[in-house]
Amino acid sequence: MRDPAPWQRRYERIALLSLLFGLISQYLMIGHSFGINVPLFVALFYGLYFYAVQGRIGGFDQWRGQSKSGWLLCLPIALLSLTYVLFANTLFQSLNIVVLPALAAAQTVLLTRSSAKPWYRAAFYHDVLYVAIFKPITYISVPFELFASRFLPNGFISEASSPAVSRARRIVLGLLLAAPLLLIVILLLASADSIFQSLLNRIPSLFGDVSIGNGIVRLIAAFAIALYAFCYLWTLLFRRTGEQLQTPPARLAKVRFLFDPITAETLLICFNLVYLVFAAIQFSYLFGAASGLLPEGAAYADYARQGFAQLVVVSIINLGLLLGGLHLVKREGQTAETVRKISLSLLVGCTIVMLVSAFSRLQLYEQAYGFTQTRLLVHGFMLFLGLVLLMSLIRIWREHFSLAKAYIGLAVAAYVVMNYINIDAIIAEQNSIRYSSTGKIDLEYLKTLSPDALPALVKLQKEHQNDLPALTPIIDSIRNAAIEHGSWQSWSWPQQRARDIDD
Known part of the structure; x- marks a missing residue:
């Protein structure tokens, strides 16, 4: 592995610390009322902030921008965060949910001089609002570009490494990339199918005491907190409202996401292994054999007509994986190409099985609870998604087949048909x-x-x-x-x- 530049090492550490901050924050906040978790959250944020703004210009110059007014805000922020420990007044607790972030935003902008306006002018608060809410959105892609510049080819994979070491690193990278999304997919599949969930429960302490829905919420919350924290810090590091302080490193903007084929194949194989197990369960469901596999106390009728929404969500995720596998994987040799195409084809096949299962489940649900416009539209969407997958299957094996033309034509035709079926x-x-x-x-x-x-x-x-x-x-x-x-x-x-x- 190459030795990255000092600026990249620093930004990578900020990104990793932001992710750690998100994970700890969801643990402190999700499912708990406000109390000591509030001052702990505030302390964690300021620890991350002060680490990030050291040498705030590019990571080399001494930190500048100290302001007496900014430092004075430490007192009200600390005192207000401690009110959640010392008192239980619901009115002020509710108000402080807004006041604390507002004071923190004003202080961080002051200390980094991210606004050229004096703090006692209205224009300063306009800048604070812009820096805290709107500007971070424009930097959402930065952590992914930072990651790509380090770990994609010519970064994580060193030319000097032996073939075996290089291959091992690519496989490890594929596993790391697959893990977060695969966890979400497994949670969705477990929520959709009680047999699949009971199979997971046989693996000791796979998810601990975290429920399916709670696990998804926690993952999303951790990711959202981490992403916002990093983008906000990036805003403070590189942007002064009204004037450009310093542009982020130019090489980040030049990175194109092209995954190494071994890395991509590892990721696809991980998903396909899970989907093959799930598809086997769905076949047993479709042929009625699943009733003998249900956990004790579960009714087959209830099992069969639940989970169609989760299966549709997983199918949409798989479509994203499929498009990524078609367009974002570096081509490298005939063998790698064949493995990629077979993996993508298997992904399409498993996804179609999920759609058939979801379609059947929704039919049973309608028989039990009646037919509505929303349910029939979901039927139509599943049929449309199935046709999209078939078009994608053609594209996997025929390089010159235009997916854009097929998707647009199919979407227009599907919309016209839905208008004319007299729903x-x-x-x-x-x-x-x-x-x-x-x-x-x-x-x-x-x-x-x-x-x-x-x-x-x-x-x-x-x-x-x-x-x-x-x-x-x-x-x-x-x-x-x-x-x-x-x-x-x-x-x-x-x-x-x-x-x-x-x-």
Whole structure:
């Protein structure tokens, strides 16, 4: 591994400390009421801040910008953070959620002279708001570029290393890249499928006492805190409002994300191994064999109709992995290319299995709880996603196939089809069929349907006139709303059909 420049070593340490800050912060805050965790959080932030702003210009010059006013703010900030330990007044605790960050932002801007305005002028607070909220957003890509400049080819992989050592480093990098997203995916899959979750529970202390949902929330919170902390510090290091102090190192802007093929293949193999286990469970579910694998006390009917939303989310994540595997992997030799294509094809296959499972689960859910517009739109989206994956599969093996053209054409066609399938009529028809077989129907939801649903509702009324007297006012309400504005300029086929039914 090459010896990085001093500025890069420093920025990497700031990034790592920001990540550590995010992880500790979520541990202190998530799931706990305010107390001693507040002053601890404030102390951690200032420890990170004072480390970052040493030699604030490029990491070499002496730290400048000390201001008596800035240092004086240490007292109210410390005292206000301690109020969460000393008192329990809910009004001031709520107010201090806003006041403490505002004072901290003003102090950090003062101490680093990130605003040229005096603190007693309104313009200074405009600069504080800009530096604290808006400017960090523009630097969101910086930590990823910093990481890429060090760990992608010509960085983490040293030309002087032996082939075995180089390959091992690439594999380790792939494992490190896979770990965070794979953890989220595993949590989603466990939330979607109780058999998969029971399989995970057999691995001792894999997640400890952290629940699936809580684990995802904690990971997202840690990442968000770390990303914001780093971007805010980067703003203070390199940007003075109204004038450019120093541009971040130019090489960061030139890095193109092209992953080493061994690293990418390691990442894809990790995901595919998990997906193959999950796909095997889904096949058992689709053929009805899963009922014998369920944990004690779990009902097969409940198992089968849950988790479709999580499976759709995982499918979208997989689409992102697929596109990354197509466009962000360095091409290196025929063998590596073949492995990449097979890995991506396997990813597509497993994702399609997930979509089929999600589609089946949603159908069972609709049979149990009724048909709605949202549920039918999700059906349509899953079909669209499946076609997108098939187009992507073609692209994996045919380099000159244009995904952009295929995606855009497919999206336009899918949108037109969804407009023409008459979704409200389908909802009314399917809910009528469900009522005939189960005796259950959501009349309140039927009130929200458009006149497109009238033919099916009128047919249901005729078939079950004695059983559904409440359906008559619903039909009348929809019909009256359709024909209320009877001018020729407002003519439409549903309106005309409503009049014909009335006649």
